[in-house]
Amino acid sequence: MSIPIRKPLCLLPTPLHRLDGVSDDLGMDVWIKRDDLTGFGFGGNKGRKLEYLIPDVLASGADTVITCGSIQSNFIRQLGAACAMVGVACVAVVMDKPYEFELPVENGLRAESGNRLLGDILGIQWEVLPNGTWDTLFDALADRATALRAEGKVVYEIPVGGSTALGAYGFLQAAIEIREAAFDAVVFASSSGSTHSGLAYGLHGTSTRVLGIACDPEPEIAEEFAALGQALAELVPLPIRLQPSDYSVDFRFVGAGYGIPSEAGQAALEYLAQREGIFLDPIYSAKAFAGLLEMARNGEIGGKVCFWHTGGTPAIFAQADAGHAR
Ligand SMILES: Cc1ncc(COP(=O)(O)O)c(C=O)c1O
Numbered sequence: 398m399s400i401p402i403r404k405p406l407c408l409l410p411t412p413l414h415r416l417d418g419v420s421d422d423l424g425m426d427v428w429i430k431r432d433d434l435t436g437f438g439f440g441g442n443k444g445r446k447l448e449y450l451i452p453d454v455l456a457s458g459a460d461t462v463i464t465c466g467s468i469q470s471n472f473i474r475q476l477g478a479a480c481a482m483v484g485v486a487c488v489a490v491v492m493d494k495p496y497e498f499e500l501p502v503e504n505g506l507r508a509e510s511g512n513r514l515l516g517d518i519l520g521i522q523w524e525v526l527p528n529g530t531w532d533t534l535f536d537a538l539a540d541r542a543t544a545l546r547a548e549g550k551v552v553y554e555i556p557v558g559g560s561t562a563l564g565a566y567g568f569l570q571a572a573i574e575i576r577e578a579a580f581d582a583v584v585f586a587s588s589s590g591s592t593h594s595g596l597a598y599g600l601h602g603t604s605t606r607v608l609g610i611a612c613d614p615e616p617e618i619a620e621e622f623a624a625l626g627q628a629l630a631e632l633v634p635l636p637i638r639l640q641p642s643d644y645s646v647d648f649r650f651v652g653a654g655y656g657i658p659s660e661a662g663q664a665a666l667e668y669l670a671q672r673e674g675i676f677l678d679p680i681y682s683a684k685a686f687a688g689l690l691e692m693a694r695n696g697e698i699g700g701k702v703c704f705w706h707t708g709g710t711p712a713i714f715a716q717a718d719a720g721h722a723r
Pocket residue numbers: 441442470471472558560586587588589590591592593678681682707708709710
């Protein structure tokens with residue numbers, strides 16, 4: 398596989414600016430990278446991945462893209478926008494609540510609004526399954542892809558969150574936008590891994606620590622990120638190979654589980670909205686910002702720090718409809 402020519406979807410570079418109020422409160426220099434403002438498909442980190450995934454879809458001759466995830470997936474929303482733009486059908490096999498260990502009683506997000514509503518506007522073809530494990534979801538995706546091929550469709554499968562080597566390449570490029578700023582650390586929400594592996598390679602060899610805040614409780618994700626990063630390194634190619642131990646994945650801020658807003662995240666969301674007029678999302682970026690606040694307060698980070706805002710704000714409305722937002 399080679400790297401396709403970028404399809405411009407996002408307004409890049411996204412803004413990078415100082416958070417004066419937060420910096421005053423924490424006694425350090427806090428900046429924010431505004432990938433909530435990509436200007437594409439309601440914003441968020443997935444647009445960068447799609448700039449390389451979509452040309453690959455088109456080069457493959459596919460007429461149908463299929464992916465899977467939660468109903469409130471930010472990736473599916475942006476994928477739906479990109480597919481609609483290039484005239485390719487977008488099929489999404491989803492669950493309200495995919496889980497790994499135990500099914501949380503409380504979802505916290507409503508299934509019909511937020512990203513789901515935007516996906517309807519974009520013409521996404523949903524296949525909604527009852528809640529179950531990630532493996533059940535992956536099996537259902539494979540079955541649906543087989544059925545579509547049997548109907549004569551030319552199908553391109555994209556894994557959860559667009560986390561392929563091409564998706565990670567989008568974030569390798571993104572890292573260039575902050576390399577010169579010489580941050581002591583960059584903090585962001587980490588889940589399917591292409592944001593993390595792209596930034597890890599893109600900032601390798603600089604003094605910037607790459608600190609992912611996990612939004613899923615699965616401890617093996619550092620291995621998965623390393624494998625994804627190695628696929629990226631082979632694709633480019635890059636001379637280095639990062640190991641699982643090179644990935645800093647912090648599980649302290651996941652809360653009750655994937656897809657469930659946390660108390661600390663809600664407090665962080667309200668704080669940033671009121672202090673700086675910037676909204677986070679309850680599932681990813683609010684947990685990451687809660688991590689930044691906690692690490693700043695207990696001295697784990699200091700100096701000049703960048704919070705990478707990965708977007709996801711439509712989920713706020715799904716949360717409000719479920720009666721959970723104040
Ligand atoms: C808003 C938001 N932030 C962060 C992430 C994590 O990005 P990645 O899947 O590349 O780890 C996601 C992806 O699910 C997301 O939707």
